[in-house]
Amino acid sequence: MDTSDRASPASGSAGNSEEGARMNPYAGLVSRLRAAWLSGKTRPMEYRVAQLEALGRFLDEKNQDILDVLASDMRKPPFEVEISEISICRSELNHALNNLGTWMKDEHVEKNWVTQLDSAFIRKDPYGVVLIIGPWNYPINLLLVPLIGAIAAGNCVIMKPSEISKAAEKLVAEMLPNYLDKDCFAVVTAGVEETNKLLENKFDYIFFTGSPSVGRIIMTAAAKHLTPVTLELGGKNPCYVSDNCEVQNVARRVAWGRFFNAGQTCVAPDYVLCSAEMREKLLPALREAITEFYGPNPQESPDFARIVGDKQFQRVQALLSSGRVAIGGQTDEKERYIAPTVLVDVRPEDPAMQEEIFGPILPILTVANVDEAIAFINTRERPLALYAFSSCKKVLRRVLEQTSSGGFCANDTVMQMTLTSLPFGGIGHSGLGHYHGRFTFETFSHPRSALLRGAGRESLNNVRYPPYASRRLPLLRVATETRRAAACVLL
Numbered sequence: 001m002d003t004s005d006r007a008s009p010a011s012g013s014a015g016n017s018e019e020g021a022r023m024n025p026y027a028g029l030v031s032r033l034r035a036a037w038l039s040g041k042t043r044p045m046e047y048r049v050a051q052l053e054a055l056g057r058f059l060d061e062k063n064q065d066i067l068d069v070l071a072s073d074m075r076k077p078p079f080e081v082e083i084s085e086i087s088i089c090r091s092e093l094n095h096a097l098n099n100l101g102t103w104m105k106d107e108h109v110e111k112n113w114v115t116q117l118d119s120a121f122i123r124k125d126p127y128g129v130v131l132i133i134g135p136w137n138y139p140i141n142l143l144l145v146p147l148i149g150a151i152a153a154g155n156c157v158i159m160k161p162s163e164i165s166k167a168a169e170k171l172v173a174e175m176l177p178n179y180l181d182k183d184c185f186a187v188v189t190a191g192v193e194e195t196n197k198l199l200e201n202k203f204d205y206i207f208f209t210g211s212p213s214v215g216r217i218i219m220t221a222a223a224k225h226l227t228p229v230t231l232e233l234g235g236k237n238p239c240y241v242s243d244n245c246e247v248q249n250v251a252r253r254v255a256w257g258r259f260f261n262a263g264q265t266c267v268a269p270d271y272v273l274c275s276a277e278m279r280e281k282l283l284p285a286l287r288e289a290i291t292e293f294y295g296p297n298p299q300e301s302p303d304f305a306r307i308v309g310d311k312q313f314q315r316v317q318a319l320l321s322s323g324r325v326a327i328g329g330q331t332d333e334k335e336r337y338i339a340p341t342v343l344v345d346v347r348p349e350d351p352a353m354q355e356e357i358f359g360p361i362l363p364i365l366t367v368a369n370v371d372e373a374i375a376f377i378n379t380r381e382r383p384l385a386l387y388a389f390s391s392c393k394k395v396l397r398r399v400l401e402q403t404s405s406g407g408f409c410a411n412d413t414v415m416q417m418t419l420t421s422l423p424f425g426g427i428g429h430s431g432l433g434h435y436h437g438r439f440t441f442e443t444f445s446h447p448r449s450a451l452l453r454g455a456g457r458e459s460l461n462n463v464r465y466p467p468y469a470s471r472r473l474p475l476l477r478v479a480t481e482t483r484r485a486a487a488c489v490l491l
Ligand code: NAD
Pocket: 133, 134, 135, 136, 137, 138, 142, 160, 161, 162, 163, 164, 190, 191, 192, 195, 196, 209, 210, 211, 212, 214, 215, 217, 232, 233, 234, 235, 265, 266, 356, 358, 384, 426, 431
C-alpha cells in the first residue's frame, strides 16, 4: 500500500526550518499547491476532465473498499452506502462531465450604450487553493461531491476528512492520491489541533461541512485572511404532519428518513409536530413501518446502522430520557446500537429539543393546528430542511410561504437532496452558501467581470472627461443609465 503521498504535517514542511515546520507544519504543502495553481496547470478543460475521470475510476475500482470501510466505521448497510455515498458521487461526477463545457463558457452580458462596441462577459475563474473539510456521517459523499465541483472549476484542493470515521479517512488518505495529480490535490489527515494549524494558512476558499459550533471556528479562522467560506451545517429539521394525510405513507417516509444511517443524517426529520389525534394514528403506523423495515428486532437487521463512536453513542443515549419512550428505546453500548425510537410527551425545553438529535430517535410534539406548528418553527433557529405532510395543497403552501429553511420537501423526507438541479445548503444557523450540480461549480468559481474595450475611438469618451460640462450630462446619462422598463398596461 503506497502511503507516500498522504500529506502529513511532516510532508508539508519540506524545505522549512525545523522551528517554522513546528509552528506551521502545512505551510510547505499549501505553497506547493499554490505554485501548481499559479502555473495554470488546472485551467484547461482537458485537465479538469482527466482529473474527474480519474475520480470516477477511484469510485469504480474502490467500490468494495468503500462498502467495507463504512461497514467498519458505523455498520452502514451496503444498500445505504451505494445510494447515499457512491451513486450520489457518480451522479454529480457525470453531471459535471456532461456540462463542464457549458459551465466554463464566458457568459456575455447586456451592455449600455457606451460599451456597445466592446465585449463584456463573466469569466468563471477558479479561486486558487481551496480547503474542503468533511464530517464523518457521509464521509465519502461529503468530501467528494465538493471536490468534484472544485476540480471542475479549476482549483487545487486540500481535503481534510473527519478523523472520527477512521476507516473511511484511511481509505481516502491512502488511495485517493493515487488517482489524482499530486501537484494539485492532497489529503491531510488531522485531528482538531492539527486542523487548527492547517487553518492558519491562507486559502482562497474554505468549504466546510459539520456542526454549527465548529462552523464558527472555521469562519473565525477564515476571517483572518478574508477567505470566503461555504458552511454546510446541521440543525433540527421540523416535520409537520397535518390531520389530513395518508398516515401509513407518512409513517414509512418519515421512518425511512429518520432511521437511514441510524439517524446520522443532516437532513433527517428531527422531530414531528402534529395534533394529539394525529399522534394517536401515527404511533401504530410508525410501529408498523419500523417492523416492516427492520423486523421485530432491529438489532438483528442488516439494514440498520450503528452510532459512529462511543462519545456520540453516549450523547444520543442521554436524549432518550426526554419525554416517554413509545416505540423502541433499547440500547447496547458494546455495539453502539440504539433502536429506532419514538418519544412522546416531549416538552420544548427537554434535552432532545435543545440540540440536533443526529441519532435514531424521533420525538413527537403536539400542536393544535398548522398555525401553531408554523409559530413553533419560526421561534427556533432556521433549519437545514423542513418537511410538511398533507393531502391539502393549501396547507403545504402555507408552511412553505410562512417559514424559512435551507430546503423544503412536501410529502416526503430527504428526497429534495437527490436532485442535482436543486441548490443544497442552509440558512442562518444551518449554514451559508449552497452546492450540488452546477451550484458546486459556481461555488468554487469567482465570477470575474471582464470588459474588453477597443483601444481607439477616443472622441466617444470626451463626454465623461473634465473639465466637466453640465450640458453633456443628459447625454452621459442616456449612454450609461439603466431605465425602468415601460409598464405594460392590459386594457
Ligand atoms: P464536526 O463539526 O464535529 O466536524 C466536522 C469537521 O471539522 C471534521 O473534519 C473535524 O475534524 C473538524 N473539526 C472538529 N472540531 C474542530 C475544531 N475545534 N477546530 C477545527 N476543526 C474541527 O461535525 P461532525 O460531528 O463530523 O458532523 C456532524 C455535524 O455535521 C452535524 O451537525 C450535522 O448536521 C452536520 N452535517 C451537515 C451536513 C450538511 O450538508 N449541511 C452534512 C453532514 C453533516
